[in-house]
Amino acid sequence: xxxxxxxxxxxxxxxxxxxxxxxxxxxxxxxxxxxxxxxxxxxxxxxxxxxxxxxxxxxxxxxxxxxxxxxxxxxxxxxxxxxxxxxxxxxxxxxxxxxxxxxxxxxxxxxxxxxxxxxxxxxxxxxxxxxxxxxxxxxxxxxxxxxxxxxxxxxxxxxxxxxxxxxxxxxxxxxxxxxxxxxxxxxxxxxxxxxxxxxxxxxxxxxxxxxxxxxxxxxxxxxxxxxxxxxxxxxxxxxxxxxxxxxxxxxxxxxxxxxxxxxxxxxxxxxxxxxxxxxxxxxxxxxxxxxxxxxxxxxxxxxxxxxxxxxxxxxxxxxxxxxxxxxxxxxxxxxxxxxxxxxxxxxxxxxxxxxxxxxxxxxxxxxxxxxxxxxxxxxxxxxxxxx
Amino acid sequence: xxxxxxxxxxxxxxxxxxxxxxxxxxxxxxxxxxxxxxxxxxxxxxxxxxxxxxxxxxxxxxxxxxxxxxxxxxxxxxxxxxxxxxxxxxxxxxxxxxxxxxxxxxxxxxxxxxxxxxxxxxxxxxxxxxxxxxxxxxxxxxxxxxxxxxxxxxxxxxxxxxxxxxxxxxxxxxxxxxxxxxxxxxxxxxxxxxxxxxxxxxxxxxxxxxxxxxxxxxxxxxxxxxxxxxxxxxxxxxxxxxxxxxxxxxxxxxxxxxxxxxxxxxxxxxxxxxxxxxxxxxxxxxxxxxxxxxxxxxx
Amino acid sequence: xxxxxxxxxxxxxxxxxxxxxxxxxxxxxxxxxxxxxxxxxxxxxxxxxxxxxxxxxxxxxxxxxxxxxxxxxxxxxxxxxxxxxxxxxxxxxxxxxxxxxxxxxxxxxxxxxxxxxxxxxxxxxxxxxxxxxxxxxxxxxxxxxxxxxxxxxxxxxxxxxxxxxxxxxxxxxxxxxxxxxxxxxxxxxxxxxxxxxxxxxxxxxxxxxxxxxxxxxxxxxxxxxxxxxxxxxxxxxxxxxxxxxxxxxxxxxxxxxxxxxxxxxxxx
Ligand SMILES: Nc1ncnc2c1ncn2[C@@H]1O[C@H](COP(=O)(O)OP(=O)(O)OP(=O)(O)O)[C@@H](O)[C@H]1O
Ligand SMILES: [Mg+2]
Numbered sequence: 037x038x039x040x041x042x043x044x045x046x047x048x049x050x051x052x053x054x055x056x057x058x059x060x061x062x063x064x065x066x067x068x069x070x071x072x073x074x075x076x077x078x079x080x081x082x083x084x085x086x087x088x089x090x091x092x093x094x095x096x097x098x099x100x101x102x103x104x105x106x107x108x109x110x111x112x113x114x115x116x117x118x119x120x121x122x123x124x125x126x127x128x129x130x131x132x133x134x135x136x137x138x139x140x141x142x143x144x145x146x147x148x149x150x151x152x153x154x155x156x157x158x159x160x161x162x163x164x165x166x167x168x169x170x171x172x173x174x175x176x177x178x179x180x181x182x183x184x185x186x187x188x189x190x191x192x193x194x195x196x197x198x199x200x201x202x203x204x205x206x207x208x209x210x211x212x213x214x215x216x217x218x219x220x221x222x223x224x225x226x227x228x229x230x231x232x233x234x235x236x237x238x239x240x241x242x243x244x245x246x247x248x249x250x251x252x253x254x255x256x257x258x259x260x261x262x263x264x265x266x267x268x269x270x271x272x273x274x275x276x277x278x279x280x281x282x283x284x285x286x287x288x289x290x291x292x293x294x295x296x297x298x299x300x301x302x303x304x305x306x307x308x309x310x311x312x313x314x315x316x317x318x319x320x321x322x323x324x325x326x327x328x329x330x331x332x333x334x335x336x337x338x339x340x341x342x343x344x345x346x347x348x349x350x351x352x353x354x355x356x357x358x359x360x361x362x363x364x365x366x367x368x369x370x371x372x373x374x375x376x377x378x379x380x381x382x383x384x385x386x387x388x389x390x391x392x393x394x395x396x397x398x399x400x401x402x403x404x405x406x407x408x409x410x411x412x413x414x415x416x417x418x419x420x421x422x423x
Numbered sequence: 424x425x426x427x428x429x430x431x432x433x434x435x436x437x438x439x440x441x442x443x444x445x446x447x448x449x450x451x452x453x454x455x456x457x458x459x460x461x462x463x464x465x466x467x468x469x470x471x472x473x474x475x476x477x478x479x480x481x482x483x484x485x486x487x488x489x490x491x492x493x494x495x496x497x498x499x500x501x502x503x504x505x506x507x508x509x510x511x512x513x514x515x516x517x518x519x520x521x522x523x524x525x526x527x528x529x530x531x532x533x534x535x536x537x538x539x540x541x542x543x544x545x546x547x548x549x550x551x552x553x554x555x556x557x558x559x560x561x562x563x564x565x566x567x568x569x570x571x572x573x574x575x576x577x578x579x580x581x582x583x584x585x586x587x588x589x590x591x592x593x594x595x596x597x598x599x600x601x602x603x604x605x606x607x608x609x610x611x612x613x614x615x616x617x618x619x620x621x622x623x624x625x626x627x628x629x630x631x632x633x634x635x636x637x638x639x640x641x642x643x644x645x646x647x648x649x650x651x652x653x654x655x656x657x658x659x660x661x662x663x664x665x666x667x668x669x670x671x672x673x674x675x676x677x678x679x680x681x682x683x684x685x686x687x688x689x690x691x692x693x694x695x696x697x698x699x700x701x702x703x704x705x706x707x708x709x710x711x712x713x714x715x716x717x718x719x720x721x722x
Numbered sequence: 723x724x725x726x727x728x729x730x731x732x733x734x735x736x737x738x739x740x741x742x743x744x745x746x747x748x749x750x751x752x753x754x755x756x757x758x759x760x761x762x763x764x765x766x767x768x769x770x771x772x773x774x775x776x777x778x779x780x781x782x783x784x785x786x787x788x789x790x791x792x793x794x795x796x797x798x799x800x801x802x803x804x805x806x807x808x809x810x811x812x813x814x815x816x817x818x819x820x821x822x823x824x825x826x827x828x829x830x831x832x833x834x835x836x837x838x839x840x841x842x843x844x845x846x847x848x849x850x851x852x853x854x855x856x857x858x859x860x861x862x863x864x865x866x867x868x869x870x871x872x873x874x875x876x877x878x879x880x881x882x883x884x885x886x887x888x889x890x891x892x893x894x895x896x897x898x899x900x901x902x903x904x905x906x907x908x909x910x911x912x913x914x915x916x917x918x919x920x921x922x923x924x925x926x927x928x929x930x931x932x933x934x935x936x937x938x939x940x941x942x943x944x945x946x947x948x949x950x951x952x953x954x955x956x957x958x959x960x961x962x963x964x965x966x967x968x969x970x971x972x973x974x975x976x977x978x979x980x981x982x983x984x985x986x987x988x989x990x
Contacts, residue, residue, distance in 0.1 A: 662837020
């Protein structure tokens with residue numbers, strides 16, 4: 037099944053190859069429930085054809101954002117544009133956007149075939165059997181066409197929901213935690229499946245999830261959302277390696293954040309004073325120019341050296357190991373620094389050197405190109421323990 | 424909502440029209456039924472309260488004067504306290520009996536009937552279609568002095584040799600229990616049916632014995648059904664007069680009989696005063712009951 | 723031992739349930755038997771001989787069949803009226819937010835919490851005081867029946883609507899259904915069983931009502947009123963014929979619809 041955009045009736049779309057023509061654009065989009073802003077002046081551009089993930093903790097406004105794009109919720113403020121056309125006030129059935137609902141919302145009184153055919157019939161298409169058959173075989177459910185939704189497993193229902201939306205050849209497909217109800221194994225399998233389908237049909241997918249691993253494995257672009265705003269947007273790699281807020285640093289993976297001050301500039305590097313230790317960080321990884329900052333280093337970027345071992349990178353000084361946990365592929369160390377803070381360090385069990393023991397004295401080192409410097413005004417624990 | 428100024432004025436405006444339109448549709452849908460209830464339920468109640476304070480010496484033909492005769496109430500209560508108490512006691516016993524026999528039936532339909540579920544449900548409702556009165560007359564026959572039940576009871580020594588069942592409180596309560604049983608079973612069925620079967624399994628999984636599982640999980644979760652069922656049974660029984668009329672005699676008169684008789688005799692103010700008292704008592708009891716059962720959500 | 727306990731607990735409930743069901747049917751058996759009764763004297767309501775005469779001459783007693791027709795007319799009209807009004811109200815209460823919802827809920831609950839004598843008596847007080855005793859008749863019976871069936875319809879349909887996920891309608895709109903298409907293709911088919919059972923309940927309540935009707939009927943006689951009238955004097959066996967027939971019609975209707983449903987499901 038390939039989606040043939042040329043026969044899309046009426047809504048001609050001139051030149052899909054013009055850059056940005058099919059982009060989904062949200063401009064200072066806001067939704068207030070009473071005094072509470074569930075989505076707060078959100079700006080976002082989703083490039084056409086992207087697999088875009090909206091990642092954030094529960095209650096941060098992901099569903100609300102999707103619903104405004106789908107037309108199921110009226111924004112309090114702001115605009116939604118699709119391919120440059122303002123659709124903020126368009127009725128849901130007037131938008132070339134379809135949704136895979138968080139709870140699937142399959143019609144219980146209709147068969148799988150009729151569920152999938154629903155959108156086509158509403159658009160007045162008479163030749164529904166062919167496309168429905170193709171779509172059901174794409175999601176490998178040909179044999180279930182005559183059943184009712186209640187007679188399918190969770191994973192199968194999820195695929196029906198996907199087929200029911202995709203068959204309409206929308207410009208944007210919105211997926212609201214479509215894998216949330218599935219068990220881990222099926223979930224991983226469906227992640228690959230979704231990715232395969234998206235590459236096949238080339239439709240823009242906006243995938244909402246609060247599972248960071250899911251977002252990172254599937255999406256080309258991730259927007260991390262928190263408390264109604266986008267914290268940071270970029271490729272999975274970029275977000276992980278160079279987070280720009282403490283929330284992103286903690287929500288995606290883990291981070292050690294050390295209280296520090298900017299002490300000056302040296303060529304392309306910024307010199308940071310971290311509790312007495314001078315460290316150098318490339319300027320493009322530093323978000324503020326002076327004053328108090330958080331110096332961030334991911335645990336796997338921390339290197340624990342025996343004291344006195346020669347080195348060229350940055351050093352935070354000596355520390356004492358307070359806890360060692362062996363997890364097979366790696367060992368996780370907890371070390372107490374001279375100033376009392378405890379930092380995490382993960383080390384691959386390559387076998388190149390012996391595993392260290394509690395109470396050993398070590399020197400804590402890292403490469404400046406793997407660290408990041410964040411504004412101190414933020415809460416260092418933002419995004420910790422949220423999922 | 425303190426919206427930002429000029430630039431967003433249009434969007435704010437549009438966003439509020441939709442809910443307002445929905446609100447007016449809500450009113451529109453509600454209106455016909457609401458008017459009906461206002462005209463033929465609320466107004467009559469107000470009229471009833473007014474009538475209960477009319478001059479008791481008036482008549483339909485001559486008309487009534489509003490004299491704020493609170494005496495109608497004290498008089499009504501003086502004369503009719505006995506049927507009042509009897510009505511509530513009979514209705515209370517019938518309600519408890521309905522619950523005791525209705526619960527197992529509803530439970531069996533939901534959990535044990537399997538593919539016969541729909542059929543059993545229909546059988547519960549089917550007697551409805553044979554008139555209430557025709558069935559009560561059938562009970563009269565069953566409990567008749569020369570009938571099978573009485574002779575069995577006599578053999579078992581449950582009834583004296585010259586004793587009878589008809590024209591006793593037993594017969595009236597039995598009739599009430601029988602007639603209002605479906606009103607108990609249906610809400611119970613609905614609440615048990617809605618109950619998530621996995622919860623009971625979960626209770627079993629957590630080492631609850633079936634009896635504990637029932638007491639700790641099934642019963643509390645079916646409380647809305649119990650409350651609805653007991654109300655739907657108690658309220659009509661408390662005001663009923665047919666069972667007492669057909670199955671009892673003058674020693675079993677309930678408050679419903681008194682009201683009915685007074686109305687037939689044309690003593691509207693007294694009859695109204697009794698009706699208002701009955702209604703008020705029931706509402707107070709229902710309110711206390713719902714509060715204590717903690718199921719205000721029921722409404 | 724454990725096995726035995728298990729068997730008992732599995733079957734006792736079902737057994738008790740069955741016994742209760744039989745109890746519900748005891749008077750039905752008597753009604754059926756009496757419909758074939760050949761009474762020795764008209765004054766005694768006792769089982770004497772066997773005859774099919776009651777079935778061949780159901781309309782013999784004066785006024786019986788006309789009262790039945792009146793009851794059916796009232797029942798059907800009251801069912802239609804109460805179902806339409808009540809369904810609209812249920813939609814308003816579940817699907818729309820507006821001021822006064824709380825009050826509306828209480829007013830809808832109250833008729834169910836009022837004893838029938840009070841409902842009947844208060845309506846009578848209203849009719850008599852505003853229009854005099856002359857208005858009483860078919861119209862006032864109908865008004866009263868729609869009034870007391872209304873709450874039951876609202877409650878039944880509302881329960882069905884509340885159990886329905888609004889995301890289904892949103893999904894329909896997302897799939898290019900306009901508001902009215904979403905209603906007719908998704909909402910209505912899903913709520914319909916609830917509306918149907920509400921209508922059935924309304925008909926049963928109306929057809930069977932005696933107390934409220936008795937207050938407001940004037941000269942009009944419904945079937946329950948006819949039975950009440952003859953119960954004070956001598957009772958024609960034909961009322962049992964009508965009772966049995968109504969029962970059979972109800973059971974038959976349900977069995978047929980059930981068979982159709984099962985068959986429809988098989989075909990798929
Ligand atoms: N209709 C509503 N009325 C009032 N508040 C609402 C409404 N819908 C959502 N909210 C609030 O808006 C916030 C965002 O909700 P939303 O459903 O968008 O969260 P989410 O990011 O999708 O969360 P989850 O991951 O749990 O699905 C929440 O705090 C929620 O309580
Ligand atoms: Mg959500």
